[in-house]
Ligand code: HEM
Ligand code: SF4
């Protein structure tokens with residue numbers, strides 16, 4: 001199997017892992033967004049708590065959780081490996097004057113920075129909601145489900161929390177504006193007929209998904 | 225020499241040129257003044273004027289690579305004001321004219337920067353890494369024998385055009401120089417897709433892409449992150465589509481070749 005490990009640790013192999021995990025994470029975002037839309041329901045959180053109870057206890061979901069974790073781990077691992085390799089490739093002496101900004105978009109050159117912002121957000125997010133829902137001691141709601149809704153609602157009353165969430169979504173949007181179409185390019189899935197559509201779709205996807213997530217903290221902060 | 229254009233006013237410029245004695249020495253930017261530069265000169269002719277001045281003063285001339293001076297050999301590689309081959313799209317440095325600059329401008333001139341392209345001296349870098357990548361598979365093995373008849377191997381016009389577009393790569397290395405990751409994937413992809421598109425390239429199709437990518441990695445070039453600086457700076461307009469073709473070829477070869485290493 002050395003051919004496989006050699007292939008996957010080559011420059012293109014690493015990129016292929018990045019792109020597959022990246023697109024997998026995009027599919028997760030869709031599910032996560034659709035489920036969380038129940039936060040907007042005006043029922044004091046009953047529906048949202050039923051949903052989060054299901055997500056926290058269903059064995060299929062719990063299994064997929066590990067796949068999701070692996071997706072993040074591989075994506076981040078390859079991001080670090082590639083960024084290290086790419087920094088070394090410039091050599092010890094960089095340019096004194098570099099106007100690279102004139103030939104390429106900012107987000108394409110700063111995927112590592114954007115990813116790091118997303119990672120910091122992710123750790124705070126997991127600690128505050130996931131960890132406390134799974135291992136914490138939330139009060140029961142009227143259906144005796146854990147009342148995650150109240151925790152979400154009270155968290156999003158803190159301005160710095162709302163700010164962190166909105167900034168993270170802006171970073172994610174830029175990450176995906178480059179990343180979505182980039183993943184198809186990396187996988188060689190390009191065609192004169194379909195690539196323009198993939199580009200536009202990726203753009204719309206990034207904005208709609210991230211605006212959807214950002215709407216949640218803003219809704220609780222300003223309208224609840 | 226005032227040039228052929230009677231309206232062209234000669235200009236005075238300040239140059240900041242990278243000077244470095246050899247591979248291991250430290251280098252730095254050194255300021256020079258050049259006077260009476262005709263806007264009709266090419267960038268290299270302007271450097272010739274500088275070197276003549278330096279020689280008259282008994283100083284070492286600035287080393288820079290050049291050969292054809294007509295945009296086809298790919299050796300005149302300079303990073304000018306932070307851009308590969310200067311600010312003008314679709315040109316090599318020898319085809320860049322001084323009329324793109326203004327009287328009194330300061331122009332920074334640096335060599336290509338990549339771990340795989342060590343500086344020989346001043347502005348001249350060693351691009352033999354590209355030669356080794358081509359040697360690893362960027363060719364078609366042809367048996368000796370009689371000359372084949374024209375059109376014996378049919379190639380559709382649309383395929384021939386795409387292969388020819390890829391074949392126009394002059395191996396200058398502007399893609400590597402301008403890439404944030406110093407990636408050589410545009411260069412490698414141009415050769416891989418040119419030969420993968422043509423019937424003559426089929427025999428070595430899988431080994432070619434495997435060996436060329438392995439050599440590219442061994443030379444220490446970075447991995448493409450689809451930024452697009454390379455295609456924007458490429459003097460002959462090699463398109464990013466070739467990199468997608470390279471990735472596709474690589475995946476297919478790794479999945480199906482008989483190479484177990
Ligand atoms: C958690 C921290 C994260 C880090 C450090 C990170 C970092 C990176 C880096 C460095 C790249 C490579 C740049 C490139 O290929 O252009 C990349 C690509 C990508 N990322 Fe992330 N990312 C993170 C999270 C995410 C998330 C949450 C998603 C989506 C839900 C995502 C989706 C993508 C996609 C689709 C690509 C493109 C893959 C390709 O071009 O081959 N990333 N990421
Ligand atoms: S792809 Fe373009 S920039 Fe790169 S070596 Fe070939 S001609 Fe030069």
Ligand code: FES
Pocket residue numbers: 289290291292293294295296297298299300316317318319
């Ligand atoms: S000197 Fe040959 S391309 Fe410029």
